[in-house]
Amino acid sequence: xxxxxxxxxxxxxxxxxxxxxxxxxxxxxxxxxxxxxxxxxxxxxxxxxxxxxxxxxxxxxxxxxxxxxxxxxxxxxxxxxxxxxxxxxxxxxxxxxxxxxxxxxxxxxxxxxxxxxxxxxxxxxxxxxxxxxxxxxxxxxxxxxxxxxxxxxxxxxxxxxxxxxxxxxxxxxxxxxxxxxxxxxxxxxxxxxxxxxxxxxxxxxxxxxxxxxxxxxxxx
Amino acid sequence: xxxxxxxxxxxxxxxxxxxxxxxxxxxxxxxxxxxxxxxxxxxxxxxxxxxxxxxxxxxxxxxxxxxxxxxxxxxxxxxxxxxxxxxxxxxxxxxxxxxxxxxxxxxxxxxxxxxxxxxxxxxxxxxxxxxxxxxxxxxxxxxxxxxxxxxxxxxxxxxxxxxxxxxxxxxxxxxxxxxxxxxxxxxxxxxxxxxxxxxxxxxxxxxxxxxxxxxxxxxxxxxxxxxxxxxxxxxxxxxxxxxxxxxx
Numbered sequence: 001x002x003x004x005x006x007x008x009x010x011x012x013x014x015x016x017x018x019x020x021x022x023x024x025x026x027x028x029x030x031x032x033x034x035x036x037x038x039x040x041x042x043x044x045x046x047x048x049x050x051x052x053x054x055x056x057x058x059x060x061x062x063x064x065x066x067x068x069x070x071x072x073x074x075x076x077x078x079x080x081x082x083x084x085x086x087x088x089x090x091x092x093x094x095x096x097x098x099x100x101x102x103x104x105x106x107x108x109x110x111x112x113x114x115x116x117x118x119x120x121x122x123x124x125x126x127x128x129x130x131x132x133x134x135x136x137x138x139x140x141x142x143x144x145x146x147x148x149x150x151x152x153x154x155x156x157x158x159x160x161x162x163x164x165x166x167x168x169x170x171x172x173x174x175x176x177x178x179x180x181x182x183x184x185x186x187x188x189x190x191x192x193x194x195x196x197x198x199x200x201x202x203x204x205x206x207x208x209x210x211x212x213x214x215x216x217x218x219x220x
Numbered sequence: 221x222x223x224x225x226x227x228x229x230x231x232x233x234x235x236x237x238x239x240x241x242x243x244x245x246x247x248x249x250x251x252x253x254x255x256x257x258x259x260x261x262x263x264x265x266x267x268x269x270x271x272x273x274x275x276x277x278x279x280x281x282x283x284x285x286x287x288x289x290x291x292x293x294x295x296x297x298x299x300x301x302x303x304x305x306x307x308x309x310x311x312x313x314x315x316x317x318x319x320x321x322x323x324x325x326x327x328x329x330x331x332x333x334x335x336x337x338x339x340x341x342x343x344x345x346x347x348x349x350x351x352x353x354x355x356x357x358x359x360x361x362x363x364x365x366x367x368x369x370x371x372x373x374x375x376x377x378x379x380x381x382x383x384x385x386x387x388x389x390x391x392x393x394x395x396x397x398x399x400x401x402x403x404x405x406x407x408x409x410x411x412x413x414x415x416x417x418x419x420x421x422x423x424x425x426x427x428x429x430x431x432x433x434x435x436x437x438x439x440x441x442x443x444x445x446x447x448x449x450x451x452x453x454x455x456x457x458x459x460x461x462x463x464x465x466x467x468x
Contacts, residue, residue, distance in 0.1 A: 123314035123373075126275055127328040127380055128304030137327060141318045 004189040012180045012190075019176030020197055026162040026172055030097040031155045037098060038105025045110055056106065063103035069164050072096040076168065093165050097158070104154055112146035113139060145216050152209035156202050173197050222254040222413045228384060229274065234283035236269055243269045245439035246283070251384070251417065256410045258426035258447075259419045261436035262462055267419045270436065271386050274417070275306040288383060304332060307377030307385035311392050313369040315361040321348070321372055322357040325379045333380070340379075347375035351405050367398030371405055378409075385409070387418035423467055427451055435459045 009016070045056045063071065075096035080087050087095075116139050124134040166174035177194040181187055229251040236244040243266045251257055259267045272278040274285060276292065276299055285292040292302055316324050325344035329335040335343075348354040351371040353364075361369055370390055377385055387406065391399045403425050410416055410429045420426055426433055427447040435443040435450060435458075443450060443459045454460045 117314070119310060119312055119314035120316065122277055123308075123310060123316070124328075125300075126277060126303055126306070126308035127377070128300045128302075128332050129328050130300050130332070133331050137331065138316055 001189060001192075004186060005192060008180060008184065008186065008189055009193060012176075012183070015179050016173070016176045016193055016197060018171055019173040019194070020201070022165075022171035022175070023159060023162045023173045023198075023201065026094065026097065026165060026170070027155065027158040029094060030101050030158050030162070031151075033098045034101025034154075034158075035105050035151065037102035039109055041102060041106040042109035042113070045106065046113065060103045060106055063100055064107070068097070068100050068161055069167070071100050072164055072167075075099075089168055090165075090170050093168055093170055097161065097165075100161075101154065101158060104157075105151065108150040108154065109143075109147055112143040112150065115146045116142045148216060149209065149213050152205070152212070155209075156205055159201050159205070160198065224252055224254050226253040227251075228253045228255075228288055228415055230284075230286040231274075232284045232286075234270070234273060234285065235281045236266075236273060236278060237281055243439055244273070244280070247436075247439075247441055249434070249441065251415065253383075253415055254413045255431050256416045256429050257418070258430040258433045259417065259436060260421070260423070260426060260433060260462070261442075265436045266439040267434075267436045268388055271308075271388050271417060271419050274386055275303050275308055277308075300332065304328075304380050305383045307380060307382035309370070309373050309377055309385065309387045309390050311389040313366070313373045313393070315364075315369050315372050315376070317361050319360075320357070321353065321359050321361065321364070324361065324372060325376050328376070329379050344375075344379060347378055351375055365398060366394045367401045370394065370398075370402045374402075374405055374409070384415040384417065387416065387420070389419050389421065391420070391422060421466065423451070423463070435462065437462070 041056050041059070044052050047053075072093050075092045076089065079092050079095065120138055120142065121134055124138040125131070129138070162172050163174035165172055166178060169175055169178075173194050177190050180190045180193075184190065227250050229249070231247055231249045234244050234247040235242075245266075247270055259271065261267045269278055273280045274287075274292075280293060283293070287302060288305065290302075291297070316327070319327060322341065322344050325347060326335075326337070326340040329340045329343070330337060345354060345357065348357055351374065353368060353371055353375075356364060356368065356372075361372065364372065374385075374390075390406065391402050394402060399422070403422060406416070406418065407425070407429050418426075418430075430447050432444060433447055433450040434441050435456075437458050443454070443456045449455075450459070451463065454463060
C-alpha cells in the first residue's frame with residue numbers, strides 16, 4: 001500500500017499539488033468574498049428596518065436549509081443562462097460557494113455582535129458616545145473575539161466544501177483523486193493521498209487559528 | 221460655582237411601561253444643582269427605571285424631563301449631547317474590557333468632545349490618582365477587583381465633566397469588603413458639590429450623604445424627605461414596612 005502510494009505520488013504528485021492549489025484558491029476566495037458579503041448582510045440586518053431584516057432572514061433560511069451541492073447546480077445551470085455576459089464554470093461554482101458562505105458568515109457576525117454584553121452599549125451611550133462610535137470602538141473590537149474563531153471554522157468547512165467543485169471537474173484535491181484514479185485504476189491509495197492532503201491543510205489551519213485565538217484572549 | 225437654587229432636572233408626570241407592566245406611574249421630581257438624592261425601594265418598584273429614564277436609556281411613554289432648562293423628551297433633540305452632561309454608573313460596572321484603564325477614561329472625551337489626547341491623558345491621570353488607581357493606568361480591567369472596576373467606572377463618567385451623575389445600585393454587585401472603597405469615592409464626590417442621584421440599598425450611606433431620600437413604591441414616589449424625616453419619622457406604612465425589612 002505504502003509503496004503504491006509512493007509510486008502514485010512519484011508519477012502524479014503534480015496533479016495533487018495542482019489540486020491543493022485549486023482547493024486553497026477556492027477556499028480562500030470563497031471565505032474572503034463570503035466574509036465581505038456576509039458582513040454587509042449582518043450590518044444591514046442590524047439596521048432598524050423590518051423589511052430588510054426579513055429579506056436577509058429569508059436569504060439565510062434558504063441557503064442554510066438547502067444543500068450546497070444543490071445551490072451549485074442552481075448557479076451552474078441558471079446563472080450563465082440569464083446573465084448578459086459569459087461566465088466560466090469555475091466562476092459560477094465560486095459564486096455559489098460565496099453566496100452559501102455569506103449566509104453562514106452573516107449568522108456568525110450577527111451572533112458575535114449580539115453576544116457582547118448589553119451593558120457595554122449602555123455604558124458607551126451613557127457617556128454620550130454616538131451609535132457609530134459605540135459600534136466601531138466598543139462593540140466590534142469585542143465581537144471580533146467571538147467572530148474570528150467561528151470564521152476560522154468556516155474556513156475549514158470551505159476547504160472541504162470545495163470538493164463539491166470536483167463534480168464539475170474544477171481542479172482541486174478531490175478532482176485530483178478522480179484524475180489519478182481514472183488514469184491508473186488504483187482507487188484506495190489514490191484516495192488516501194487526497195485524504196492526507198485535506199488533513200494536512202485543515203491541521204495547519206487549525207494550528208494557526210489556535211495561535212490567533214490565544215493572542216486574542218490575552219486580555220480576557 | 222454651584223447654585224443650589226438652580227433646578228437642574230425637572231421631571232413631570234413620568235410614565236413608563238414594559239408591555240402591559242406599568243413600571244412608572246407618574247413621577248414628579250425636581251433636583252437642584254449640588255443636591256444628593258438617594259432613591260430607595262423594593263426591587264421591581266421602578267427606581268432603576270426612573271434613573272434610566274433620566275438619560276433616556278429607557279424612553280418614557282409620557283411626561284417630560286427638563287434638563288438644565290432644555291426639554292430632554294422633545295423631538296429633534298440630540299440625545300448624545302445630553303448624555304455627555306449626565307454621567308451614569310452601573311451595578312455591573314460595564315468597564316470596557318478591551319481597553320486599558322487609561323483608555324477607558326480618555327476614549328469618550330477624545331471622540332465626542334474632541335479633547336486633545338495629551339490633555340485627556342493628563343486629566344485621566346489626575347482622576348486615577350484621586351481614586352487611588354494611578355498605578356493601574358496601563359492594566360486591562362480584567363486585572364482589577366470589583367471595587368477597582370467600579371472606581372474606574374466612576375472616573376470614566378467624571379471625565380466627561382457631567383453636571384449630574386446617576387448611580388444605579390453601584391455597590392450591589394460588589395463583594396462586601398469592597399463596598400466601602402466605592403462608597404468613599406461617591407461620598408467624596410457628594411461633598412465636592414456634584415449633583416448625584418443614587419439608587420441604593422446602603423441605607424447607612426443614604427442617611428449619611430443624602431440631602432433628600434425618595435422612597436419609590438409601585439412606580440410612584442410614595443414618600444420623600446430629609447434622611448431624618450424618612451428614616452426616623454417615617455410617615456407611610458409602606459415605607460416603614462420596607463425599612464423594617466432592610467434594616468436589621
